[in-house]
Amino acid sequence: MKRLLSILLCFVSLSAFANEPANEASKGEGFNPGEMILEHIGDSHEWHLATLGEGEHATHVSVPLPIIAYQPTKGLSMFSGGQLAHGHSHNGLKLEEDKLVAEDGSKVYDFSITKNTASLLFSAVLMLLVFTAVARGYKKNRGRAPSGLQSFFEPVIIFIRDEIAKKNIGPKYERYMPYLLTAFFFIWFNNLLGLMPGAANLSGNIAVTLVLAVMTLVITLASSNKYYWAHIFATPGVPKPLLPIMIVVEFLGIFTKPFSLMIRLFANITAGHIVVLSFISLVFIFKSWAVAPVTLAFGLFINILELLVAILQAFIFTLLTAMYIGGAVEEHHDADMQIGYNEDETAPHAAH
Amino acid sequence: MPAFLNPELGLIFWQLVIFLLVLFLLGKFAWRPILLSLKEREDTIDNALRMADQAKIEMQQLKAGNEKLLADARHERDRMMQEATVMANQHRDAEKARATEEANRIISQAREAIQQEKNAALAEVKNTAAKLSVDIAERILRRELAEPAAQTQLVDSYLKDVNLN
Numbered sequence: 001m002k003r004l005l006s007i008l009l010c011f012v013s014l015s016a017f018a019n020e021p022a023n024e025a026s027k028g029e030g031f032n033p034g035e036m037i038l039e040h041i042g043d044s045h046e047w048h049l050a051t052l053g054e055g056e057h058a059t060h061v062s063v064p065l066p067i068i069a070y071q072p073t074k075g076l077s078m079f080s081g082g083q084l085a086h087g088h089s090h091n092g093l094k095l096e097e098d099k100l101v102a103e104d105g106s107k108v109y110d111f112s113i114t115k116n117t118a119s120l121l122f123s124a125v126l127m128l129l130v131f132t133a134v135a136r137g138y139k140k141n142r143g144r145a146p147s148g149l150q151s152f153f154e155p156v157i158i159f160i161r162d163e164i165a166k167k168n169i170g171p172k173y174e175r176y177m178p179y180l181l182t183a184f185f186f187i188w189f190n191n192l193l194g195l196m197p198g199a200a201n202l203s204g205n206i207a208v209t210l211v212l213a214v215m216t217l218v219i220t221l222a223s224s225n226k227y228y229w230a231h232i233f234a235t236p237g238v239p240k241p242l243l244p245i246m247i248v249v250e251f252l253g254i255f256t257k258p259f260s261l262m263i264r265l266f267a268n269i270t271a272g273h274i275v276v277l278s279f280i281s282l283v284f285i286f287k288s289w290a291v292a293p294v295t296l297a298f299g300l301f302i303n304i305l306e307l308l309v310a311i312l313q314a315f316i317f318t319l320l321t322a323m324y325i326g327g328a329v330e331e332h333h334d335a336d337m338q339i340g341y342n343e344d345e346t347a348p349h350a351a352h
Numbered sequence: 353m354p355a356f357l358n359p360e361l362g363l364i365f366w367q368l369v370i371f372l373l374v375l376f377l378l379g380k381f382a383w384r385p386i387l388l389s390l391k392e393r394e395d396t397i398d399n400a401l402r403m404a405d406q407a408k409i410e411m412q413q414l415k416a417g418n419e420k421l422l423a424d425a426r427h428e429r430d431r432m433m434q435e436a437t438v439m440a441n442q443h444r445d446a447e448k449a450r451a452t453e454e455a456n457r458i459i460s461q462a463r464e465a466i467q468q469e470k471n472a473a474l475a476e477v478k479n480t481a482a483k484l485s486v487d488i489a490e491r492i493l494r495r496e497l498a499e500p501a502a503q504t505q506l507v508d509s510y511l512k513d514v515n516l517n
Contacts, residue, residue: 038355109361109362116363131378132382134382135386143392157390182371206357
């Protein structure tokens with residue numbers, strides 16, 4: 001872990017210097033941690049790996065990524081991001097502070113394979129490889145004990161099925177299992193990948209969490225029954241004069257729930273990255289190796305904490321999604337106060 | 353607003369497309385087989401446990417049946433032994449009674465035969481004695497006619513001859 005962190009430190013140190021724009025050379029070797037951190041948590045049109053050398057003679061080691069742009073006037077254009085390096089323009093397009101703009105100022109829809117998109121593709125391929133391997137394990141060890149990768153993921157899958165889906169959704173849980181499992185492992189894998197040195201901050205990107213949250217919202221609304229809507233527009237047990245207020249509150253609740261999902265995941269992961277990077281930045285702020293023990297210790301601590309947060313956030317997102325779906329498919333006989341379903345239907349409600 | 357708070361259209365598009373693709377592919381090629389296999393295995397284990405319980409109960413029933421059979425057999429054996437003893441006793445008693453009867457019959461027959469023999473012997477003794485008496489009397493009568501003295505002597509001699517044997 002320490003080695004990993006020192007590698008991370010190297011990368012950060014290199015890219016930190018690379019970050020200095022040439023026109024700020026007047027400030028000397030000034031280091032701007034805020035800018036460095038924002039660059040790290042943000043998206044980019046190139047995958048920057050390292051910078052060798054300093055100042056204007058620096059050699060940037062980065063992987064150019066494909067640019068895909070749609071312009072209403074010109075149509076679709078696709079070319080390597082290397083064409084746009086160092087402020088060059090290609091096909092009437094150029095990068096302005098890593099934002100794709102048209103030279104003539106017309107509207108550009110940017111569908112480029114950015115660093116985050118590349119990372120997304122990588123994690124998608126990784127997930128497909130891992131879980132088809134797990135599925136193969138089930139075919140191979142049919143009716144027998146799990147082995148290898150399969151035995152690592154089986155408890156997690158069973159946990160999601162039994163503790164998240166069954167408990168919160170109820171007897172109809174099976175239909176939602178693919179989404180819950182995919183969301184859980186997508187978030188977990190990308191949280192962990194994001195902690196790798198030089199990796200993209202995909203699960204801490206608001207566009208990604210936005211899509212996940214909207215999917216949860218769509219699934220919740222698509223599976224909602226009349227009791228769900230009755231609860232929103234005629235909340236049981238609320239006096240009539242209060243209903244107009246309650247309807248507004250409950251109706252907003254439909255959207256605030258997924259909104260909180262979006263913000264929670266985005267903020268937790270991004271904040272974790274910011275804290276780790278901040279500790280590492282201390283070395284460059286103090287320009288002394290003496291602070292390294294402190295930054296290493298704190299950086300290591302936060303990084304390990306982030307490993308926990310990675311699975312915790314995946315769990316929370318999945319759990320809350322299951323609870324929202326559970327609220328939407330819940331049958332009337334479950335009392336209002338009790339979201340969820342007990343497999344043992346005969347158990348007294350007091351036992352909850 | 354900082355750039356990182358602003359969701360980019362491109363990433364939204366790719367995230368939606370790729371996530372849905374992953375969801376579809378994993379759902380078809382991973383989650384479905386995995387969840388089915390898990391369910392199948394759980395059912396198998398459940399069934400195996402249930403069957404083991406059933407087998408245990410059956411074993412107990414079988415054991416109880418065997419014990420009952422054994423007890424029955426023991427009981428039957430005792431009954432048969434008892435019966436055999438009773439029958440043997442009866443048989444022995446009957447045999448004994450028959451033997452006694454036979455013995456008694458033989459004894460009485462013997463007794464009768466002895467009685468007859470004795471009677472015959474006595475009759476013969478009586479005849480012989482009568483004949484002797486007559487004989488003696490005849491001789492005496494004959495002698496008396498000659499000499500009385502000699503008569504007595506003669507009787508005596510005769511009587512000596514008649515040694516009753």
